[in-house]
Amino acid sequence: MANELTQLGVVGCGWAGRQAIASANATSRLHVIAIAERDPTRRDEAGDEHSVPNRYTDYNDLLNDSRVEAVYLATSPDVRLQQVLDTLAAGKHVLVQKPHALRAPEILEMQEAAQKADKTIQFCYFMRHFPVNRQIRNAIANGAIGEPYHARVFGKFNFLPPLDTNNRWLHVYGQKGGSLGQHFSHELNLTWWWMGCPKPEWAFGVKHVLYPKYDGPEGAAEDYFSGVIGCEGGKTIQIDCTRMGHTESGDIIEFYGTTGAITNGGISRFKDGEYVRETIDTPNEIDHGQIPENVPVFYYELNHFAMAIAGEVEPDVSAENAYTYMQILDALYDSAKSGEKVYI
Numbered sequence: 001m002a003n004e005l006t007q008l009g010v011v012g013c014g015w016a017g018r019q020a021i022a023s024a025n026a027t028s029r030l031h032v033i034a035i036a037e038r039d040p041t042r043r044d045e046a047g048d049e050h051s052v053p054n055r056y057t058d059y060n061d062l063l064n065d066s067r068v069e070a071v072y073l074a075t076s077p078d079v080r081l082q083q084v085l086d087t088l089a090a091g092k093h094v095l096v097q098k099p100h101a102l103r104a105p106e107i108l109e110m111q112e113a114a115q116k117a118d119k120t121i122q123f124c125y126f127m128r129h130f131p132v133n134r135q136i137r138n139a140i141a142n143g144a145i146g147e148p149y150h151a152r153v154f155g156k157f158n159f160l161p162p163l164d165t166n167n168r169w170l171h172v173y174g175q176k177g178g179s180l181g182q183h184f185s186h187e188l189n190l191t192w193w194w195m196g197c198p199k200p201e202w203a204f205g206v207k208h209v210l211y212p213k214y215d216g217p218e219g220a221a222e223d224y225f226s227g228v229i230g231c232e233g234g235k236t237i238q239i240d241c242t243r244m245g246h247t248e249s250g251d252i253i254e255f256y257g258t259t260g261a262i263t264n265g266g267i268s269r270f271k272d273g274e275y276v277r278e279t280i281d282t283p284n285e286i287d288h289g290q291i292p293e294n295v296p297v298f299y300y301e302l303n304h305f306a307m308a309i310a311g312e313v314e315p316d317v318s319a320e321n322a323y324t325y326m327q328i329l330d331a332l333y334d335s336a337k338s339g340e341k342v343y344i
Contacts, residue, residue, distance in 0.1 A: 005031045006306055007067050009092075011059045011083065012074035013037035013046035014166060016097050016298075020072045021050045023298035028289065029306035030070075036062040039166065059083060063090040070120075070309060072302075073097055076169040077176055081106045084121070088113045093120040095305045096322075098185065099176030100124075104326035111319035122305050122315035123322035125189045129300035131284045132265055136255075137194050139282040144267060145257030151191035153239040154252040155184040160223075160244055163213040171214035171221050174333055178207075178221035181329060184241035187253055188229075189317075189325055191237055194255055194262070197321060198231035203331035204341045211244060219337075227332045286313065 008030045010017050017037070024030040034054035037043035047055045056062045062071070063086060070093035073083055077099040087094045094114070100123050101107050107123075114121035127133055140148060157179065161167040170177035176185070192198075205227035212220035224242040231237070255262035260269040260278075267278040288303050308315040317325070331342040 005029065006093075006309055007031060007033045007069045008072060009034040009036065009062045009065065009068040009070070010046075010072045010074060011036045011062060012097075013039070013042040014074060017072070017074035018046050018049070019296060019298050020074055020095075020097075020302065021046060021052065023296040023302045024072070025050060026292050026294075026296050026299055027303045027306060029310075030302055034062050034065055034068050042166075060086065063087060063092065068092060070094065070305070072305075077102050078169050078172075081109060084110045085113050088117040088119055088121070091117060091119065093305075093309050095122050095124060095302070097124045099181050099329070100322050100326060102175060104323050104330050107319060107323040107326055111323070114319065120305075120309045120315055121319055122308055123317040123319065124298075124301060125186060125193075125317050126298050126301040127186050127190045128193055128316060129286075129304055131286075131288075131300070132280075133190060133194075134284045134286060135280050135282045136262055136265070138285065139267070139280045140194050140255070140257070140262070141196065142282060144280070144282070145255075145261060146259030148195050148255065148257045149235055150256045151195060151237045152252065152254045152256075153184060153187045153191060153237070153241070154249070155187055155239075155241045156245045156247070156249070156251065157183045157241075157243045158245060160211055160213075168214075171212075172216065173207075173209075173219040173221050173337070175218070175221070176329060176333075178225065179223060179241045179243040180205075180225040180227070180239070180332065183243060184225075184239060185329060187241075187251075188237065188239050188328075191253065191255055192229075192231075192325065192328070195231070195235055195237070197324065198233060198235050200229055200231050200324065200328045200331070200344045202230045202341055202343045203328060203335050204228050205332040205336035206339075207336040222336070225332070225336065227336070229328055229332070 207222035
């Protein structure tokens, strides 16, 4: 029996919004029937590319469309809280793109509103939903590399966005638009999730602003960020990330346990004087049904959202988990600004 389609509206037609439209329409559970975007060029291009029938300038007009049952918010974090509250007040389920908020307490407001409205709220971190990443997490939880103790992330994006209306938040320190919040918070979240989401206890961060375009009171967003997070049980995560670096080194995600490590999507062990590679064959607990031949980048996340609306799975990322993770980001940014270790 075919699943009933949930009619989806997408607010924001930048890169993330367009990917969300393509991903939702590729599932057998969602169909995008409306978009909202202030920029007429982006609105027309996204609408025409994906044949979206209903197009609005003001997101409130989309929320007033009774045909829209759920909303994907692909907007900047400085307007996120009010948009989430408005969406839930309109009686619609909501998927919140990251960065989820400016500060962690805003997520608690969103959670309370979702409970009051009795609607599903899910927070984005799409890398969690890739089947291989869920297999890795399950393998770690089953003891495949012993006791996890440390993760290391190094990433380089190499793009400086223009300073304009759509991209202003990417240049303001603390609005989560720099190299950490906008780009490599994905990988940081992934490794923390692989670790089992241990309770964070402290964070220390340092930043470098190399090519500032914004000179407002908050200061310019970071172009390079380094940080260490300490979690319960002595577990730690290290991150170095840049949005403009002059080296050819590749990205690194390595996850260390007492009997092995995760690297390049598999298990690495040092045995008898040499490194041995093992594949991961742990089952994935989420059944996404028939997968399209060409899988859009947010496909699994959007499909999970639809399944959560139907009550088949719990939202991932949940509000509780999003709140704790935002506490980590807040602490890193506060530490880099003050030069002091921040306790969570």
